[in-house]
Amino acid sequence: AQSVTQPDIHITVSEGASLELRCNYSYGATPYLFWYVQSPGQGLQLLLKYFSGDTLVQGIKGFEAEFKRSQSSFNLRKPSVHWSDAAEYFCAVGAGGSYIPTFGRGTSLIVHP
Amino acid sequence: DSGVTQTPKHLITATGQRVTLRCSPRSGDLSVYWYQQSLDQGLQFLIQYYNGEERAKGNILERFSAQQFPDLHSELNLSSLELGDSALYFCASSVVSLLDTGELFFGEGSRLTVL
Numbered sequence: 001a002q003s004v005t006q007p008d009i010h011i012t013v014s015e016g017a018s019l020e021l022r023c024n025y026s027y028g029a030t031p032y033l034f035w036y037v038q039s040p041g042q043g044l045q046l047l048l049k050y051f052s053g054d055t056l057v058q059g060i061k062g063f064e065a066e067f068k069r070s071q072s073s074f075n076l077r078k079p080s081v082h083w084s085d086a087a088e089y090f091c092a093v094g095a096g097g098s099y100i101p102t103f104g105r106g107t108s109l110i111v112h113p
Numbered sequence: 114d115s116g117v118t119q120t121p122k123h124l125i126t127a128t129g130q131r132v133t134l135r136c137s138p139r140s141g142d143l144s145v146y147w148y149q150q151s152l153d154q155g156l157q158f159l160i161q162y163y164n165g166e167e168r169a170k171g172n173i174l175e176r177f178s179a180q181q182f183p184d185l186h187s188e189l190n191l192s193s194l195e196l197g198d199s200a201l202y203f204c205a206s207s208v209v210s211l212l213d214t215g216e217l218f219f220g221e222g223s224r225l226t227v228l
Contacts, residue, residue, distance in 0.1 A: 030217050043115055044156075045221030051215060051221060090156065094215055100146065100169055101217065103156040 002027040002095040006028065012110040013081050021076040021107050023091030032094035033074040034101055035065055036069035041088045047089075061085070086111045116140065119204050123225045131192040132184030134223045138185055144168070144207045145187040146217060147179055151200040162187055175182035194227045201225075 003026045013019055025031060032051050034043040048059025055067040065076045074091060088108050092101035116139035126132055138145050147159040149172075158171035162181035174181075176194075181187045191198060201224050205217040 034215065036219075041221065043117070043205075043221045044217075045115070045219070046216050049215050082187060098170070099215065100158055101215075102158065103148075105155040 002093045002102050004091050004093050004102055006089075006104035006107050007092055008107045010108045010110065012112060014112045015083050016080050019076075019078045019081045019085070019109070021089050021091075021109070023074045023076065023104060024072050025074060025091075025093045026072065027093055027095045030069070031093070032099055032101075033067060034092040034094065035059065035063070035067075035074075035076045036090045036092060036103075037061075037087050038090065038106075039065070044090060047076070056070060081109075081111055083111050083113060085109060115218040115220065117204060117218050119202075119207050119220035119223050121223055122221065123224050123226075124196060125228060127228055128194055128196060130194050130227075131190065132194065132225065134191070134202050134204075134225075136187045136189070136206075136220060138187070138204070138206030139218050142206035142208055142218070143185065145181055145185070146205040147173075147187070147189050148203040148205065149200045149207040150203060150222070154200075156203075159189070160204070191225070194225075195226050199225055199227045 005024045023028045035047040038044045050067045088106045091104045094101045118137040143164045145160045149154045159173040161169040179189045201222045203222045204217045
């Protein structure tokens with residue numbers, strides 16, 4: 001079965017600084033990979049996804065992620081963080097017959113002014 | 114606004130009781146998924162329905178059941194509630210198959226508190 005690890009429970013950055021959130025997955029073949037964001041009191045929203053092809057994926061709100069097969073990683077990056085980016089970020093892997101996403105435990109992003 | 118509607122937003126009940134959570138998917142979406150989000154377990158997949166039929170099952174307890182109706186709305190029934198069932202329950206929907214887009218559209222969740 002597939003699994004996802006997000007090693008960082010909390011990440012604190014200053015507004016305007018760059019950001020990288022880590023995600024490692026476990027699956028035998030090439031999975032579908034996702035990053036979702038959950039703002040306080042809201043449901044999850046898809047930021048970006050990787051199915052195949054170019055390993056650098058662009059998403060909404062200025063986010064990007066890079067799939068590295070050799071490291072089983074799919075890290076999320078943003079060059080300059082805004083205060084409104086403070087939220088919970090979830091990495092997910094979809095695999096198997098149904099491709100229903102399995103989510104990591106999430107990383108809480110705190111943005112200092 | 115994702116287009117997925119969940120009711121109620123908040124629910125407080127006692128142990129041993131039964132509750133029903135309701136979800137209306139986005140217009141046109143045939144698949145509905147239920148997830149449970151708790152502090153100790155994270156976001157756990159419970160069950161999926163597609164066009165009225167159960168399609169996949171995750172970590173759903175026997176005390177929990179779900180169904181999808183002809184108008185495609187879904188209900189999650191939780192019975193014999195325990196303190197540990199306190200969580201945020203999300204409904205999500207997708208177009209047809211996750212093989213096509215992979216994207217789930219989430220509602221805002223129903224927060225269940227069991228006292």
